[in-house]
Amino acid sequence: MKKILLATAAALALGTAALAEPVKIGVAAEPYPPFTSPDASGNWVGWEVDFMVAICKQAAIECVITPTAWDGIIPALTSGQIDVIMSSMSITAERAKTIDFSDKYYNTPAMIVTAKGSGITADPAGLTGKIIGVQVATTHEAYTQKYFAPVAAEVKTYQTLDEHNQDLAAGRVDAVMGDSIAMDAFLKSEAGMACCEAVGAVADDAEILGAGVGFGLRKGDPLLATLNEAIKAIRADGTYDAISKPYFDFDIYGK
Amino acid sequence: MAGFWKPHRVGMAVVALGLVALAVIYGRWEWLANPKYQMLFVKGIWLSIWLTVVTMCVGMVLAIPIGLAQAVGPWYLAAPARVFCTVIRGTPLLMQIWLLYYGLGSLFPGTWVQKSDLWPILRQAWPYAVVALSLSVAGYEGEVLRGAFKSVPHGQLEAAKAMGIPRFTLFRRIWLPQALQRVLPTIGGETVLQLKSTPLVSTITIMETYAVAGRIRQDTFIIYEPLLLLAVIYMCLTGLIVLLFRWFEAQTPSRTA
Structure with a gap:
């Protein structure tokens, strides 16, 4: 017994020496298609997962996906439960106070989705007196609070995208604001096709909506430079476009 | 009062004060x-109490007939009451909510409900919270009663x-x-439990006390301090409930055998 233990200990010691600890990549535990969602057998799939595989290969690091609750994902990073946030997190000044961000790896506009034929437009005038649903602690919530909350009847916050979409379908909220790609996936679903339509993107505000989506890292983590180089490399060699093609019919990297 | 300050109590009080001092000195409280x-917390606490x-x-009003039906009712009243209590007590409250x-809520779209005068109320979250929480009380207290x-x-x-007192007066x-x-005493305890069941309705967009702490965490990324404040708030509310029921009990003179 003792021998086995010793052997295990030795193997572990060697293992750590030869291979660095795998980098724990935190994704929000809720499905966020087409970026991150668990498939029927529980494996994480989506554009962001494919992208991560390419990045980790490029940077020659071992990565493991660690599902984490979205509303606690930054504390999970700062407390060391995960090493990198890869969860379609927009780069914002507010978040940058607590964590470091890599360069952006995609940037898509935010859009307003309403019930069919609602006549609502994607601006404060159109949303006056309406009930708006938005996912809590997102850039969309910050945007809604700044531009729509003063005129809207009520802003309701939800833990997940699914919940506010469900309440939109149930008619409890008049409009929801979300990322165009995630909302597009909802509108293509059976429930989304039955009830709802997109009424357009909101006016841009880089200060709130951020400069795109990046990896989140602990302050001063040297991994940051590695990831930035890897993003640059796979952008340059065409891997990025090859990954994106099956998912999107436009360039999600943005301007 | 002199008898209160026994050595072990002094020790515990010092430890408690020390913990409070540590939390105040080392915590981040600027959000307070x-x-x-502040407004969110006031509204949240009010909503917790209200709920x-x-x-x-x-729930108690519903529990009286349910308890009575089970205790002395004919089988066609007793059986449904028993089934109700079993289902309510046998499934998680979160699931019921x-x-x-x-x-x-997903059954309403496109039906007459959405066009009725009730819709402005039914599209809000609180009626569902009140119904779910009340049914829960009815289930548990029905059994107690x-x-x-x-x-x-x-x-x-x-x-x-035999005295000829009418049934209802009896x-x-x-x-x-x-x-x-x-x-x-049992109902007092259940009221405390009910207070601590109310955070579950934060999952259906109701901004009660727990949801407020969650919101501050999500806005500021400060985790422990709002939770500590939350603990203090719930402890104060629990203390109030305990005092209230002690007063109730004191109002009804009871003869112990």
């Missing part, structure tokens, strides 16, 4: 100065009948007061 969060009081009252809010009704000595009821003056008096 933000009037937006607890309203659902306990509605979600079934009502998202399940029932079943035992309470049975425990009132049968001789008293027989005597009252129930109102003799049976119900004694049953309630017997379970008052």
Whole structure:
């Protein structure tokens, strides 16, 4: 017994020496298609997962996906439960106070989705007196609070995208604001096709909506430079476009 | 009062004060100065109290017939009451809340309900929270009251009948007061539990106290300090409930054998 233990200990010691600890990549535990969602057998799939595989290969690091609750994902990073946030997190000044961000790896506009034929437009005038649903602690919530909350009847916050979409379908909220790609996936679903339509993107505000989506890292983590180089490399060699093609019919990297 | 400060109590008080001092000195409390969060907390606490009081009252009113049906009712009343209590007590409250809010709510689109005058109320979240929490109280207290009704000595009821007291007066003056008096301590405890069930409704967009702490965490990324404040708030509310029920119990003189 003792021998086995010793052997295990030795193997572990060697293992750590030869291979660095795998980098724990935190994704929000809720499905966020087409970026991150668990498939029927529980494996994480989506554009962001494919992208991560390419990045980790490029940077020659071992990565493991660690599902984490979205509303606690930054504390999970700062407390060391995960090493990198890869969860379609927009780069914002507010978040940058607590964590470091890599360069952006995609940037898509935010859009307003309403019930069919609602006549609502994607601006404060159109949303006056309406009930708006938005996912809590997102850039969309910050945007809604700044531009729509003063005129809207009520802003309701939800833990997940699914919940506010469900309440939109149930008619409890008049409009929801979300990322165009995630909302597009909802509108293509059976429930989304039955009830709802997109009424357009909101006016841009880089200060709130951020400069795109990046990896989140602990302050001063040297991994940051590695990831930035890897993003640059796979952008340059065409891997990025090859990954994106099956998912999107436009360039999600943005301007 | 002098007898209160025994050495072990002094020790515990020092430890408690030390913990509070540590939390105050080393914690980040600047968000407490933000009037937006102060307002949210005031509203949240009010909503927690409101939900607890309203659902306990509605639940108790429902629990009386349910308890009575189980205790002395004919089988066609007793059986449904028993099934109701079993289902409510046998399933998670969170699931009941979600079934009502998202399940029932998803049946309304495109039906007459959405065009009715009730829709402005039914599209909000609080009616579902009140119904779910009240049904939960009714399920648990229905079972408690079943035992309470049975425990009132049968001789008293027989005597009252022999005196020619009408059935309803008998129930109102003799049976119900004694049953309630017997379970008052239990109901006090259940009210405390009910208070601590209210955070579950934060999952259906109701901004009660727990949701406010969650919101501050999500806005500021400060985790422990709002939770510590939350613990203090719930402890104060619990203390109030305990005091209230002690007062209730003191109002009803009881003779112990």
